[in-house]
Amino acid sequence: MPEHLNHPTRLRIWQQNLNKSLDAQLDLLHTATPNDFDLLLLQEPYLDHLNLTRANHHWTVVYPARHLDSDSRTRSVILVSRKLSTGAWVPISIPSSDLTAITITTASTPVHIFNAYVEGDKDRTLHALSRATQRLVSVAQEGRVLWAGDFNRHHPLWDSEENNHLFTTENLDRAQVLLNMVAELGLEMVLPHGIPTLEAARTKNLTRPDNVFCSDTLADALISCSTAPELRPTKTDHMPIHTTFDLSIEAAAETSRRNFSDVDWDDFRTSLADELNNCPMPEAITSEATFNDTLAALMNALKRTIEQHVPISRPVPFTKRWWTKELSAARLKVQHLGRLAYKHRAVPFHPAQCEYRMARNRYADRIRIAKKEHWEAWLDEADKYTVWNVNRFVKGGPTDGGRLRVPPLKTENADGTPATCTSNEDKSKLLYDTFFPPLPAFQLRPITDSQIEEVIKKLKEYKAPGPDCIPNEVYKHCANLLIPILGRLFRASFDLKIYPEEWKTSNTVVIRKPGRSHYDVAKAYRPIALINCIAKILSACVTSVLVYEAENTPFWRTTTTEDDQGAPPQTPFT
Incomplete structure (x- = not known):
């Protein structure tokens, strides 16, 4: 499938305190989609019993x-959209449970984004935030800084004059600590003065504990920074803060996928036969040029047939599987009432505010009920086929449901000193060296068409394909057309000592080994190498020959030989 590269020119951030509520977090996840936002900066997120x-x-x-080592509750997390390239950002390590941070690479200078939760009566998070910022700026000598979060500080510079009862000497002294740090680092407040970010649950008073600060160079790229009261998730008294910057960031490549479960295989075989008849294959492959031409003709015929008969899969929805149309309609109603309630915020206990509160409570109840009913029905309807899915879910181990990303990996330098791999390139090399040690040599007898047929029969359908995106189903449903051509190609591969580069290429998916306490070492992962199916068939044929040789050859053979693919002499693997 072709990859579609995006080049976004805006960084869109949703900042939200969730009051530790699962209902609030689920509501947020169904409102803030990756199409609209790149980062979710969450304070006081929901955490289950497994943290x-x-x-x-x-x-x-x-x-x-x-997060895993501290006894303190985590009160700050960042959610990064899958639409941002994993090579465009790296996490920043800060020894605090109330701080998360990432560095985003932009077209100009990097941006250091800090998400903070600050306790109302303590300054330790502020000091950790200041130290981390100073360290980054002094080491890199470049970069722009963004501070966002729930600072729990009140001051006339950002709070409304109506909240002068909050401007006590103690509160002003605590706010001054924050102001001194902001001034020292050259930051400025970008959320305009007087915009409230919290509605007190009992008094309905509007205050401003949340804030956004950034360096002056980043402020130059600011497009907007404001609240969206109508989008406030249920079960939280904090309002969303939306901030947008004019920044160019590397986006993840979007690959379109085809739905091979929705194919008329009779029509597919007919079209493939016509394609192969239009480019006759040689009976014998005697040269490298003929090998390459035959392989190219076969792959082009397969790809043209796939484009003609296999539809493009629809994108996976952003919603959870238990989310219903009724919940979406209820959410729209709550948002409409939220706009009315905020419009009349100066009138205490206005009817619009009462109706808004009642609608939010009913909406939260519907979320819990819909989720519970869906999973109970799913378990009740499990049959002898789908019960294995239930088993897979149960044995899959605990997870937060997010997209996994390999964290910085610990390793050692050549002199034995500890080191850390942070970039995608360094992590990939370390994982490759761990997963794929050098292979031994072996001798191989010619592959027959019957071997290929047996291998194709054993292929499982609806498995992830290799880089050429031609899955197992194509070879299984068109075996009679493809086996004669594959046989000539495989035998010529050994006779001419040719192994095409596209057969060597694989997409290696890294999966966590379950039950590990830490995932910052390479051995905590296992690989799944997705090679092209044509190479997979050849490898399976070779494996069957090796098994036969191992069963019929003494294990004490130690003579060396050169394998049929031109590898240097090694001890044969039998």
Whole structure:
């Protein structure tokens, strides 16, 4: 499938305190989609008994560096959209449970984004935030800084004059600590003065504990920064803060996928036969040029037939599987009432505000009921086929539901000193060296068409394809057309000592080994190498020959030989 590269020119951030509510977090995840936002900066997120928050596969969760080791509750996480390239950002390690941070690479200078939760009567998070910022700026000597979060500080510079009862000497002294740090680092407040971010649950008084600060160079790229009261999730008294910057960031490549479960295979075989008849294959492959031409003709015929008969899969929705149309309609109604309630915020206990509160409570109840009913029905309807899906879910281990990303990996330098791999390139090399040690040599007898047929029969359908995006189903449903051509190609591969580069290429998916306490070492992962199906068939044929040789050859053979693919002499593997 072709990859479609996006080049977004805006960084869109949703900042939200969730009051530790699961209902609020689920509501947020169904409102803030990756099409509209790149980062979710969450304070006081929901955490379950395993200390995991909640997300979906469209977001990657960034926890504080001490999330697994600290006894303190995590009160800050960042969700990064899958639409941002994983090579465009890296987490920043800060020893605090109330701070998460990432560095985003832009077309100009990097942007350091900090998400903070600050306790109302303590300044330790502020000091950790200041130290981390100073360290980054002094080491890199470049970069722009954004501070966002729930600072729990009140001051006339950002709070409305109506809240002068909050401007006590103690509160002003605590706010001055924040102001001194902001001034020292050259930051400025970008959320305009007087915009409230919290509605007190009992008094309905509007205050401003949340804030946004950034360096002056980043402020030059600011497009907007304001609240969206109508989008406030249920079960939280904090309002969303939406901030947008004019920044160019590398986006993840979007690959379109085809739905091979919705194919008329009779029509597919007929078209493939016509394609193969239009480019006759040689009976014998005697040269490298003929090999390459035959392979190219076969792959082009397959790809043209796939484009003609296999539809493009629809994108996976952003919603959870238990989300219903009724919930979407209820959410729209709550948002409409939220706009009316905010419009009349100066009138205490206005009817619009009462109606808004009642609608929000009913909406939260519907979320819990819909989720519970869906999973109970799913378990009740499990049959002898789908019960294995239930088993897979149960044995899959705990997860926050987010998109997994390999964290910085610990390793050692050549002199034995500890080191850390942070870039995608360094992590990929370390994982490759761990997963794929050098292979031994072997001798191979010619592959027959009957071997290929047996291998194709054993292929499983609806498995992820290799880089050429031609899945197992094509070879299974068109075996009679493809086996004669594959046989000539495989035998010529050994006779001419040719192994095409596209057969060597694979997409390696890295999966966590379950039950590990830490995932910052390479051995905590296992690989799944997705090679092209044509190469997979050849490898399976070779494996069957090796098994036969191992069963019929003494294991004490130690002579060396050169394998048929031109590898250097090694001890044969039998």
